[in-house]
Amino acid sequence: MIKQLTIIGVGLIGGSLARALKRAGAVDEVVGAGRDAQHLQQALSLGVVDRIETDLAVAVQGADIVVVATPVGATETVFRSIAPGLSADTILTDVGSTKASVVAAAQAAFGQLPENFVPAHPIAGTEKSGVEASFAELFEGRRIILTPTENSAPQAITRVRAMWEQTGAKVVETGVEHHDDVLAATSHLPHLLAFSLVDTLAQLDAKQEVFEYAAGGFRDFTRIASSDPEVWHDICLHNSSALLKMLERFEADLDKLRQAITDNDSDYLLQVFRRAKAARDQFCGD
Amino acid sequence: MIKQLTIIGVGLIGGSLARALKRAGAVDEVVGAGRDAQHLQQALSLGVVDRIETDLAVAVQGADIVVVATPVGATETVFRSIAPGLSADTILTDVGSTKASVVAAAQAAFGQLPENFVPAHPIAGTEKSGVEASFAELFEGRRIILTPTENSAPQAITRVRAMWEQTGAKVVETGVEHHDDVLAATSHLPHLLAFSLVDTLAQLDAKQEVFEYAAGGFRDFTRIASSDPEVWHDICLHNSSALLKMLERFEADLDKLRQAITDNDSDYLLQVFRRAKAARDQFCGD
Numbered sequence: 001m002i003k004q005l006t007i008i009g010v011g012l013i014g015g016s017l018a019r020a021l022k023r024a025g026a027v028d029e030v031v032g033a034g035r036d037a038q039h040l041q042q043a044l045s046l047g048v049v050d051r052i053e054t055d056l057a058v059a060v061q062g063a064d065i066v067v068v069a070t071p072v073g074a075t076e077t078v079f080r081s082i083a084p085g086l087s088a089d090t091i092l093t094d095v096g097s098t099k100a101s102v103v104a105a106a107q108a109a110f111g112q113l114p115e116n117f118v119p120a121h122p123i124a125g126t127e128k129s130g131v132e133a134s135f136a137e138l139f140e141g142r143r144i145i146l147t148p149t150e151n152s153a154p155q156a157i158t159r160v161r162a163m164w165e166q167t168g169a170k171v172v173e174t175g176v177e178h179h180d181d182v183l184a185a186t187s188h189l190p191h192l193l194a195f196s197l198v199d200t201l202a203q204l205d206a207k208q209e210v211f212e213y214a215a216g217g218f219r220d221f222t223r224i225a226s227s228d229p230e231v232w233h234d235i236c237l238h239n240s241s242a243l244l245k246m247l248e249r250f251e252a253d254l255d256k257l258r259q260a261i262t263d264n265d266s267d268y269l270l271q272v273f274r275r276a277k278a279a280r281d282q283f284c285g286d
Numbered sequence: 287m288i289k290q291l292t293i294i295g296v297g298l299i300g301g302s303l304a305r306a307l308k309r310a311g312a313v314d315e316v317v318g319a320g321r322d323a324q325h326l327q328q329a330l331s332l333g334v335v336d337r338i339e340t341d342l343a344v345a346v347q348g349a350d351i352v353v354v355a356t357p358v359g360a361t362e363t364v365f366r367s368i369a370p371g372l373s374a375d376t377i378l379t380d381v382g383s384t385k386a387s388v389v390a391a392a393q394a395a396f397g398q399l400p401e402n403f404v405p406a407h408p409i410a411g412t413e414k415s416g417v418e419a420s421f422a423e424l425f426e427g428r429r430i431i432l433t434p435t436e437n438s439a440p441q442a443i444t445r446v447r448a449m450w451e452q453t454g455a456k457v458v459e460t461g462v463e464h465h466d467d468v469l470a471a472t473s474h475l476p477h478l479l480a481f482s483l484v485d486t487l488a489q490l491d492a493k494q495e496v497f498e499y500a501a502g503g504f505r506d507f508t509r510i511a512s513s514d515p516e517v518w519h520d521i522c523l524h525n526s527s528a529l530l531k532m533l534e535r536f537e538a539d540l541d542k543l544r545q546a547i548t549d550n551d552s553d554y555l556l557q558v559f560r561r562a563k564a565a566r567d568q569f570c571g572d
Binding site for chain 2: 123126142145181186187192194195200202204209216218221223236249253254269274276281
């Protein structure tokens, strides 16, 4: 049982974690913290948190576990703000989509990697954002990736793992760099492509018609372009080296397809499309 | 009322059209035609068509309306095959995703553009294919784009329009070239990008893990990569000039985003992402 859980940044992820743990009866008190009092008040009204606090150092006092759930660009500032309020026993974790940058932020803010610090990333979310979009079932059956540092204490890892298991998620562990490479491929690059395509189309003269004639496939393909621009801006800049590596690979492959279309190279096109369909059908199912 | 409707190519689109018209009581007899007798037999067993025929010239005999619903690469061959069986009264239409190529196929096969020929394209579909995936509601509320040629007779356009309205679709008319430009942007390019991305990821060493860690956003984004490779191969090659034009524009914009990430140009990234989200939220809603 968690006596006091402090969540800094009560949005889609932070709010859903609070709801899931409350539903599971796994937490006594959830403290919602952040800079925006009005936003916190909304979380309180919705019953997502039990108490709110805009002074982050105060918010973490007495907490068993502190979860930083702000956009990753704010992580270092948040770590610096909470440092005075953390006790030696407090477990510290986060939900950031980029892990190397979060580890670097901890190193910078605390001067070392705390034993009780366990970086984490729930592979869950929707294109919606804000506490009003949060729901208790968000993490059910989803993966939570822990990327413990060399300093993370086994009991801290166990606590963070146990917390996430209460949400119905499956918890796995991997290395920081590997996490960032895999997520660049499956999440960061697709978001970049979706934002980029929609923006390209929005610049066309026939913009209105283009979107009117867009069928279901286009809606699915571009849904992630409705995600929070600031969150994804942060992610792209905080995982830039892995993202650029994947982007370059993608652009090289896309160039080959462009050349094949230019050359009317039927075989190449068919080969790529068949391989892609087979891979997606095999791994994604629906 | 359509006395005899002949559908050449009874897959997702052809099959769904047959089902929708039967449900509306708008057709007496549907003849399913194609090369593959086993496939036609399945359509017959499912009750999607009333009679089947592998000789295309025979299949169109006595038809009020003939709908060509094969992949666009087969259109010219099909037109040549049915030519001997068409009467002066038979209305001819198609469902191809590329219209300039279909018009060129008609010109080549018939030596001129027939008065009773009305090119059409239903903006509907799923990533599934085959008659077993067809359903009567596929076209409800969707747009059907007619691109009449300069030879298309008004009464032929009226018949094709009326047929599609019976499926619950909204029928609009536009020019061939404009259709191909708009569809390159909203459909052909997204499919190409989805196939390309999934194939790039499928070549990674961490392939298995990459797909395992892919969340809901990735599934939506890549769903169209499960589409029929042959159909999309045909579309890319038969609308290559419009597609290449859009692809080049997209690649140029993506290069700018890559440069912005390289330069840590926060403002540019945020501006593009915000503009994209605003456009998608405005036009697509969900």
